[in-house]
Amino acid sequence: MPKGYVILTEQINDPDGMKAYGRAAGAAMGNVKILAVDTRPELLEGQWHGHQTVVLEFDSVDDARAWYDSDAYRKARELRQAAADTNAVIVAGTVMMGGMLGAGAAAAATVRDHTPAGRVGMVQGLRM
Numbered sequence: 649m650p651k652g653y654v655i656l657t658e659q660i661n662d663p664d665g666m667k668a669y670g671r672a673a674g675a676a677m678g679n680v681k682i683l684a685v686d687t688r689p690e691l692l693e694g695q696w697h698g699h700q701t702v703v704l705e706f707d708s709v710d711d712a713r714a715w716y717d718s719d720a721y722r723k724a725r726e727l728r729q730a731a732a733d734t735n736a737v738i739v740a741g742t743v744m745m746g747g748m749l750g751a752g753a754a755a756a757a758t759v760r761d762h763t764p765a766g767r768v769g770m771v772q773g774l775r776m
Contacts, residue, residue: 651741652712653683653705657698658732665731672724680715681705697735712738 660666684703689696706712715721716738728734 649708650743651705651707652709653703653739653741654712654716655704655737655739656700656702657696657735658700658702658728659698659734660700660732662731665727669724669727669731672727673721676715676718676720676724678715679707679711698733709738709740 658666681704682702683705684701686701687699689701704712706715716725716736
């Protein structure tokens, strides 16, 4: 199952309110992994919103949604919404094949793609 990520861009209007949010949100974090809190992201294209960007990682998209909708975070979220204009999204990560599994799949695909149609299933020295 792919990881779930919450990305928030925050235009902070009330720094003291955001401190209160930080305290309240900290109590609601549980198994949340904070990947980034950046006040100066490098903009590569387009326009970026806010003074601060936050990236959170969850075991799944369902876990991210459950956290966002939880009673514990809902109380913190209300503090943030009063202190900042925020854009927030949940995105799904990509499941990547790793190690030998990925190498094996790549090799099998290469052999398959370069095997003449009349020779499928025939490999010298192997019984298939």
